[in-house]
Amino acid sequence: GQNIDQPTEMTATEGAIVQINCTYQTSGFNGLFWYQQHAGEAPTFLSYNVLDGLEEKGRFSSFLSRSKGYSYLLLKELQMKDSASYLCASSYNNNDMRFGAGTRLTVKP
Amino acid sequence: DVKVTQSSRYLVKRTGEKVFLECVQDMDHENMFWYRQDPGLGLRLIYFSYDVKMKEKGDIPEGYSVSREKKERFSLILESASTNQTSMYLCASRGLGSNSPLHFGNGTRLTVT
Numbered sequence: 516g517q518n519i520d521q522p523t524e525m526t527a528t529e530g531a532i533v534q535i536n537c538t539y540q541t542s543g544f545n546g547l548f549w550y551q552q553h554a555g556e557a558p559t560f561l562s563y564n565v566l567d568g569l570e571e572k573g574r575f576s577s578f579l580s581r582s583k584g585y586s587y588l589l590l591k592e593l594q595m596k597d598s599a600s601y602l603c604a605s606s607y608n609n610n611d612m613r614f615g616a617g618t619r620l621t622v623k624p
Numbered sequence: 625d626v627k628v629t630q631s632s633r634y635l636v637k638r639t640g641e642k643v644f645l646e647c648v649q650d651m652d653h654e655n656m657f658w659y660r661q662d663p664g665l666g667l668r669l670i671y672f673s674y675d676v677k678m679k680e681k682g683d684i685p686e687g688y689s690v691s692r693e694k695k696e697r698f699s700l701i702l703e704s705a706s707t708n709q710t711s712m713y714l715c716a717s718r719g720l721g722s723n724s725p726l727h728f729g730n731g732t733r734l735t736v737t
Binding site: 550563604611615616 | 729
């Protein structure tokens with residue numbers, strides 16, 4: 516399978532900024548997705564990148580470098596409700612989608 | 625809004641039983657997926673299907689099979705359930721287009737005793 520790596524856990528303070536990194540295998544790469552998953556719930560779509568650069572969507576931004584096989588999710592003005600797992604997933608030419616193990620983010624007051 | 629419905633939220637089965645997990649989507653999506661999610665391992669792809677009667681193995685197909693007789697329905701079958709198949713199973717669908725995200729069902733927590 517395609518190796519997708521991201522940190523297991525991160526902790527940040529309410530109101531701060533946090534960056535969650537992800538690396539993936541570039542062979543056959545077709546797009547990079549970020550999902551948010553609250554405990555006990557299904558993952559929900561956050562962002563998509565296929566070209567190099569930053570995509571901004573409110574408090575959340577996602578960056579991609581295709582040549583480096585690298586992406587990050589940036590969360591600004593953290594709120595307590597942002598405590599969740601963040602899943603990096605890459606799509607490949609054969610139409611499937613593979614996930615990293617997820618990063619559990621804890622936001623503290 | 626896309627709706628992906630999994631038939632059971634919780635399921636308890638005995639070792640050796642044949643188990644069917646059903647998934648239905650209402651957005652006419654071509655692609656459907658089955659993942660299992662385990663702590664520390666994340667979402668692992670079992671099988672996916674890009675069209676009716678078509679299927680592709682994912683990373684961990686052993687012990688599982690799938691069926692896609694109709695476009696809206698994708699079934700996961702455990703031929704002979706084992707305790708190491710105790711897990712959360714997530715079904716998802718996805719439209720055409722590289723920017724199409726996955727839409728997930730609420731998951732089925734399967735316990736094999």
